[in-house]
Amino acid sequence: MKFIDEARIEVAAGKGGNGAVSFRREKFIPLGGPDGGDGGRGGSVWAVADRNINTLVEYRYTRHFKARNGEGGRGSDCYGKGADDITLRVPVGTVIHDEDTGELIADLAQDGQRALLAKGGKGGLGNLHFKSSTNRAPRQSTPGEPGESRNLQLELRVLADIGLLGMPNAGKSTFIRAVSAARPKVADYPFTTLHPNLGVVRVDTDRSFVIADIPGLIEGAAEGHGLGHQFLRHLARTRLLLHLVDLAPFDPDTDPVHEARAIVEELRKYDEELYRKPRWLVLNKLDLIPEAERQGRIDAFVEAYQWQGPVYAIAAISGSNCQPLIFAIMDALDELKRTEEPGEPAGEAAE
Template sequence: MKFVDEVRIFVKAGDGGNGAVSFRREKFIERGGPNGGDGGNGGSVVFVANPQLTTLLDFRYQQHHRAKNGENGMGSDCNGRGAEDMILQVPVGTLIRSTDTGELLVDLSAPEQRYVAAQGGRGGLGNMNFATSTRQTPRFAQDGTKGEEVTLTLELKLLADVGLLGFPNAGKSTFISRVSRARPKVADYPFTTLVPNLGMVQYKDNLSFVMADIPGIIEGASEGVGLGHQFLRHVERCKVLIHLIDLGAEGEGREPLQDFDILNRELQKYSAELARKPQVVAANKLDLTHARERLEAFTSALRERGVAVFPVSTATGEGMQALMDATAEVLFTGRTDKLQVEPPAKPASRAVAKKAPAQKAPVKKAAPRKAAAKKAPAKKAAVKKAPAKKAAAKKVPAKKAPAKKAPARKAAAKKAPAKKAAVKRAPAKKASAKKAPARKASAKRAPAKPVRAKGRRS
């Protein structure tokens, strides 16, 4: 069956029937009243999502769809028959857009979902509906309304949970045929797959999901090279994307890492939202000798980016279980731990080496602190000299001035810096030196008193 995923069609709903103008004609009843019936409603055009369909092929060859008109009203109070709706079956996942404006009208993403694209016309009223007490013989009726008509564009986006992406001949068809019951065409030449293929994957614990295999994407697909981007719409609904990298690809400029970058670049050009979806990277064709030789370099390059690589062989089945486990975990739980790896330790050691000079900087600043510590004893020496001055103040009881200056010196020692205090105390030492002779004189007069006392007793 040919796969068609985009068509343009014209639909028209049925017109409503006209009302009838009629009067009663019975024996022995003259001037009978109006008895014209109403017209029937026209049929509508309704789209219904059918899960059994996978293509829009039927609409490619029949592009005009018209619903039936309603019947006209008749006499004897007979109404016209309404027309049945026209049901158009489309695959689940069909988008219906207005061709004139490009507006998205509906997304039929659920089975048996319905959408009325064109509403049928309403039938007109017969003359029996217009009879009143003052107008008993109306000789007119109402015409039915016209049905809607519109030009639509149908666009199919297959409903799949997991999408397979890769270059042509990367092994996508072999992959889906191994994990599901899908049997796509498999051959040893590029672009074997020309249309998307769907497969139902039966996983553990009665879990299942749908996988979509789309035709290969090559560099320049956004500009129409190869099959272009026309099939990428079928993986826009996918929750997880599997990038199948061909490690055994041969040809000019074909390297696994380069293929991976080209594939992501084409996804970004098509849709930024599609490029942000979780990606499972699978390195295929491990059954080839030269493919295994490329595996280590490819894995190391992606490890530096923090991306995990799952080596597989779709031909022999090697590594397929680990890949499916990682895919199912992202699909059913939303966790992406298995898709990421820690980068190698080399970048981390370089960062520590760069930070080392910053730790030596405080060592250079410590030198001024040691110099300040050496000057501290000089300040302490000045403090020790203060008690000597207090002792001098005790020897001279007659003078109160030294006693008052002592608290002032203590306050100055607390408030003023240590260096300034030493400068102020220097003059005070000279003053005490000048007062020293007065103290000596008082010492000489002291022995004269006991001599006089001895003379009196004798």
């Protein structure tokens, strides 16, 4: 199924039914009085988060959703029938905004969570409500209220504990394949990953976390280069970012330090809050560096990058040194969950 993480739709609730003007007409009962019933309410439009749905593709092609109107009232004190509500099922993690005002309508982060998108109109009052001691035969009634209508923007933000950040071909997809059962595409050309991939990393029988791999960033993403910032929203819910750096690029003119700084700058341009998330440095592709040179290459990078936070060096393609990193991530997540406090950045490169 094609991965769609953004959609725009129009929703319209139903109009309430009109109240009725009617009078009793029964044999041997003169001046029977008013008996016009109320109109039924219009149907509302709801959204509900469903963990069995993974994409917004359904809303890319069907964009208009309208609930039915309520029935009008009738004589003999008959009230109009209310219209049924309609429910739009969306993936867990969907954020809904009003496209015209920018208002946040709902953030559906839990399975089964519901949100009202457009409220149906109330039914009108029939003339039986207007009877009084001075008005025995009222001919007044009220029309049903119109239902709400909105233009909405749906955004899917995947739910993950860990987010992978890095240049194209830094080895993010290889890493997620090495530590989880996820099988994203891996190839020797840039932008192999075209949409987010999730993998569950199981550390023990009752200890696990979810890791998200998004398409790589490049310098100038804020100006639309590469895939731009299109997928960075999927890192918004993560607790910890792993910044993967290719320590042995194929192009000898490529400077890993410059690329690492460029990625962090693009992160800062996109969202200051995301930039301040805890971030660890993961130096990848040690298998391409002679063993005698590895530690020197690692030390030189950290010194040039002026990094003060946690550093891990791995070879994702073989899984070398991945286990210590996984255990450290699990311990860090357990600590973050215990404190339930916003984390501070684990370390930042000097500007």
